[in-house]
Amino acid sequence: MSISTLAVIGSQWGDEGKGKITDFMAEQADVVVRYQGGPNAGHTVVVGKEIFKLHQLPSGIIHRGKTCILGNGMVIDPVVMQAELKELLDRGLTDDKLFISDRVHLIMPYHKKLDELEEQARSGGKIGTTMRGIGPAYVDKISRLGLRAGDFQNENALQAKIENILKIKNELFTKLYGVPGFTMENLEEECLPAARRLIPYICDTSILIDEEINKGSKVLFEGAQGTMLDIDFGTYPYVTSSNPVSGGICVGSGVAPSKVGTILGITKAYTTRVGEGPFPTELKNPIGDKIREKGREYGTTTGRPRRIGWLDGVALRSACRINGFGYLAITLFDVLSGLEKVNVASAYSHEEGTLEHFPANLHILDKCTPVYQEFKGWDDDISEVKNFQSLPEAAKNYIKGLEEILKVKIALISVGPRRDQTIVIFNKLFQ
Ligand code: IMP
Numbered sequence: 001m002s003i004s005t006l007a008v009i010g011s012q013w014g015d016e017g018k019g020k021i022t023d024f025m026a027e028q029a030d031v032v033v034r035y036q037g038g039p040n041a042g043h044t045v046v047v048g049k050e051i052f053k054l055h056q057l058p059s060g061i062i063h064r065g066k067t068c069i070l071g072n073g074m075v076i077d078p079v080v081m082q083a084e085l086k087e088l089l090d091r092g093l094t095d096d097k098l099f100i101s102d103r104v105h106l107i108m109p110y111h112k113k114l115d116e117l118e119e120q121a122r123s124g125g126k127i128g129t130t131m132r133g134i135g136p137a138y139v140d141k142i143s144r145l146g147l148r149a150g151d152f153q154n155e156n157a158l159q160a161k162i163e164n165i166l167k168i169k170n171e172l173f174t175k176l177y178g179v180p181g182f183t184m185e186n187l188e189e190e191c192l193p194a195a196r197r198l199i200p201y202i203c204d205t206s207i208l209i210d211e212e213i214n215k216g217s218k219v220l221f222e223g224a225q226g227t228m229l230d231i232d233f234g235t236y237p238y239v240t241s242s243n244p245v246s247g248g249i250c251v252g253s254g255v256a257p258s259k260v261g262t263i264l265g266i267t268k269a270y271t272t273r274v275g276e277g278p279f280p281t282e283l284k285n286p287i288g289d290k291i292r293e294k295g296r297e298y299g300t301t302t303g304r305p306r307r308i309g310w311l312d313g314v315a316l317r318s319a320c321r322i323n324g325f326g327y328l329a330i331t332l333f334d335v336l337s338g339l340e341k342v343n344v345a346s347a348y349s350h351e352e353g354t355l356e357h358f359p360a361n362l363h364i365l366d367k368c369t370p371v372y373q374e375f376k377g378w379d380d381d382i383s384e385v386k387n388f389q390s391l392p393e394a395a396k397n398y399i400k401g402l403e404e405i406l407k408v409k410i411a412l413i414s415v416g417p418r419r420d421q422t423i424v425i426f427n428k429l430f431q
Contacts, residue, residue, distance in 0.1 A: 004430045005219045005261040007246055008329075010226025011319035013234075013273035014244075015299070015306065016266040017331030019043025020414055022059040022222045024422055025264075028430060030217035031067040032060025033209060035252030036242035037224035038075040038107060038137070040130040042300025046417040050091075053300055057084055058222050061093060067212065069205045072103035073242065073252020075137040076149070078194035100198055101205040101254075102150030109190045110169050110182050111136040117177045127238055128275025130301050138241035140165075149202050152195050162187065206254025213259050218430045221249045221260070227319040228273075228358075235362065238277025246323040262429050264411065265325035267316055269333045269342075269398075272306040274299050278365045281309035281345050295335040310343040310372065313405045318358040320408050327411035327426060330399065334415040339377040342398055345370035346405050375401055383416040388425055 006025060010016045023045045026032050039055040045062055046052075052062055056076055060066040070076060085095055111133030118136070119126055129135060140146040145165055151158050162184060170181030213219055225244040228234045233245055242248065246263050249255060270291055273279050282288070288308035291297070297306040319325070336342055348355040348368035359365050378392040385391055388399075399410055411426040 001214060002216065003213055003259055003261055004216060005213060005221065005259060006430045007221040007223065007249055007260060007263045009223040009246055009263060009265055009323050009325070010229075010244060011265040011267045011316055011323065011325070011328070012226045012271055012312070013228045013279075014041075014225040015272055015274070015297075016226055016268050017414060018223060018266050019045045019054065019059055020331065020417060020419075021264070021266050021329045021412065022220065023047070023062065024412070024419055025220055025429065026060040026063050026066060027419075028218060029060060029066060029220035031069065031209065031212045031219045032058040033069040033071055033205075033219060033221050033253050034058045034074055034224065035071040035221060036073040036244055036248045037240065038134055039077045039080040039132045040134045040240060040301060041224035044300050044417070047419070052088075055084060055301060056081055057088070057098070060220065060222075061088060061095075061098065064094065065097070067097040067099065067208075069209060069253070070100045070104060071205055071209075071253035072101040073248060074101075075105045075107050075134060075141070075242075076100065076198070077107040077132065078198055079191050080132075082194040082197060095201070098201050099203050099205050099208055100149055100201040102148065102153070102202045104149045105137055105141045105146040106149060106195055107133040107137045108147065109187065110166075110173070111140070113173070113179075113182075117179070121177075126276055128277070132301070135241045149195075149198055152199055153202065159184075209253055209255055210259075213255070221253065223248075227322060228315055233318070233322050235277045235365070236360075238275065262326045263324050264429055265316075265319060265323055265328045265408070266331060267311070267319075267328060268331050269311060269336050270295075271309040271312050271315075272297050273309075274302070274304050274306050278362055279307055279309055280314075280348060280365065280368055281312045281343075281370050282307055283309050287339065290339075291335055294338075295332050310345060310370070311402070312370070313344050313346045313373075313402075314348050314356065314370075315358050316406055317356060320406055321357070325408050327429065328406070328408050329412035329414065330402070330410055331414040333395070333413050334381070334383040334421075336377070336395075336398075337382055338379055341377050342375045343372040344375065344402065344405060346373045347371040373401065373405065383421060385415055385423060388413070388423055391423070
């Protein structure tokens, strides 16, 4: 049996431009699957003159005829989903090939409230979450107190489940936080009708994906967030509550490891992060400001200005190892034009020696200073360059330097938001 699957994974702190690359690769795919995260993600996809901002739906939804799957590893906000679907339907797209896992957990209004209260309670040590209820929804999943999409297929049992959940949650709200709890009526008003509207899309998506793979369909796994936000491998506790890394694909979509083919890592040509947490290569200076403005580095989901830094080769090297990247795609490469020099951190210097891999402990990271490899900058606007050979010599050297630092081949270089602003070095990514 020949397997044709491709995973697109963020290798930094999210916002790597995965939306553009998954959209680009979705043209070749038959099926697009999301496997973790929820409305904390924000993908901007530009098609001609149209801009689509997606949060929960896979990028494939913009391409007619593609099967789009929201896997069990996601957490879905039914109200956000309803709004996203309405917008797409109003704009002439269809939902006839959209499927949602019966095992997917739903984000309820009390999760969003808890996200807010927990952030306030952390006071100085805030994580800077997107306030979309992500963490509390995953907590409920693990503590076996969650509501799954499939629960909405049995209305009688559902009522009893929600009543039980509210009893426990309301203790927290009233006794720990001293705020009013939620009633069944609140939920009925705020989100239950939206959740019921998901019923027609529900099925066992693990079976569906497996059938598609077995009949030779090209299946694209679309990661959200990024490796450095991974609950296990990111800068804990300044992370999200799921596993964006490639290992998350299997548990988050019910697909066997042997059926995950090529893994494509996405990285910006520099680094950004939103929210709090360590950021060794951060540029709190006019170069950082220039990159922020040129790259329009403001959050798709929250509008927050993103923190900017040089490319962190140490974090990327770890991402290559953990995810098993076969290739990398470099995004926002055009943003670097006009800089006198461009730096890449190839190692960290620490009092106990040089580090080539990202440390687990923040107290070690705090004492690390990046060791930069300096590259000559280039002035030319490269946003309409169509092939690698036509790039300025300095830009080519930067790309080759990166391949050397990371020991991974670069397959795609994005030089602008449009689909045709993509330099293709290697395009046979579906294995
Ligand atoms: P949460 O996922 O809302 O719990 O937020 C946890 C951390 O992950 C915060 O630092 C967020 O800013 C960050 N985060 C979550 N989703 C994204 C994303 O799609 N892009 C970038 N950062 C994200």
